[in-house]
Amino acid sequence: MKIPIDRQAPKPIYLQIRDRLSRLIKLGTFKAGDRLPSIRTLAKTIQVNKLTVIEAYSILEADGLIHARPGAGYFINPLSIISQQTKSNFAPIQEVVIPDNSNISFMEIYQLSVQVKSKPGAIDFSSGFPISSGLKNLQRHARRAMKQVTETLFNYDFPQGQETLRQQTAKMLIQLGLEISANDLIITNGSKQGLSLVMNHYLQPGDWIVTESPTYYGTLDIIENIGAKIIGIPMQSSGMNLELLEQYLKSHRPKLIYTVSTLQNPTGITTTLQHRQQLLALAEQYECLILEDNAYEGLNFAPVPPPIKSLDCSDRVIYTGTFSKTLMPGLRVGYLVATGKHYHPLLKQKLFHDLHVSTVSQAIVSEYLASGQYRHHLNHLQASNLSSRNAMLQALENYFPDEATWTIPNGGLFLWVQLPPEISLVSLAHQAWSENVFVYPGMPFFPGQKGYNALRLNFSHPPETIDRGIKVLGKLLKQHSILFG
16 A cells, blocks of 8 residues: 655654545545554555554544454444534533532442442443453553562652652643643542542632532532532533623632533533633633543543643643543542642642552552553543444434433543433333443432433443443333323
């Protein structure tokens, strides 16, 4: 295969290869199932390093155009996977929520998710766990990391985290557009600890905080435990309703705005650059801090706008992230970016919670980042999740009733399905559980459980598993529609 390469062009060679192959695939020159030239063959033909071809193929895989078969090479994906519907008809009607009662316990939902994981043959659409694949080399890196930290295991570590890991994480975040250094980072026990540190420092009982509605139920649990009061601003297909946000910033003067700007949990919505700029401008106008939760960074299928924190010139935004969704939840390694005057109070708050994050977990993540394989691992996750998301979209089209609408996320782990109000999701969930398919009603994602009928569905499963599970849910939903119709 001949691919014209301009070695003087500013565009990197691996992107030139990707662009050429992408056009050929979309033109139909290659058919579904066709095998691409091997990495060695293509590198020799166009006289480039094999790593250059690997980079090009990795991006094509992340784009959903090709897939790898271990030991066999790279193959073209079916058009049904490449050419999926790209626009969502999701447009819920919802008012601002100011709850007067508590949510369902986070502990109750979390324990159920952990129990489901151990049930043989269960199809779990309810949890927030990522797919467990693509980490065959992690054990080798873990052994190497253990050798390096054996002596330090008998000492306590710095509360802000190991310097090497903070430097590596800072470099990763600089690529997203953040202007930070290792001295702006605090390594946390997952991103949820970061959220808790910020909220416990800045909120007192009776203070107002803005959240998206729906939003991550773990955050709602933290807020309620503090005794702060929530203003739930409705999520539209474009993100938090900024017109309503301004009204409540003016009338209630909240201390904090909590937002998941990229691949929001639970809806999967990613906001535009303009939306982020306007949100930051409102926070500055009304002197309100922003807590930006970016737990799903790196899982996007296509480029996303830079984080709100990258636009922040006045230390208005505090940023959290995690390796739980991209490596493994069990390591419990997250991070908090706090610039200016916010850093030392939050570091002190971290020391109140615990002395430091596990030395072993930090060393394993650091060793894996140093290996240079993290980017390739993300490419693998993106390709796998894209195929799974498309399989779920197709299954929803095939099996769910016409009244159902859903988001079409550009990455992450979840999509969000809105269902007719007459359907009892509690009854549906129990019936699905009896058939070994696990879902959880969406009400805990709304402040005070004041929202519409919805389900958060985790699509990080093999396509055949998704089809089987969604078929069960679709059958039950249609039975409920007939019963209550």
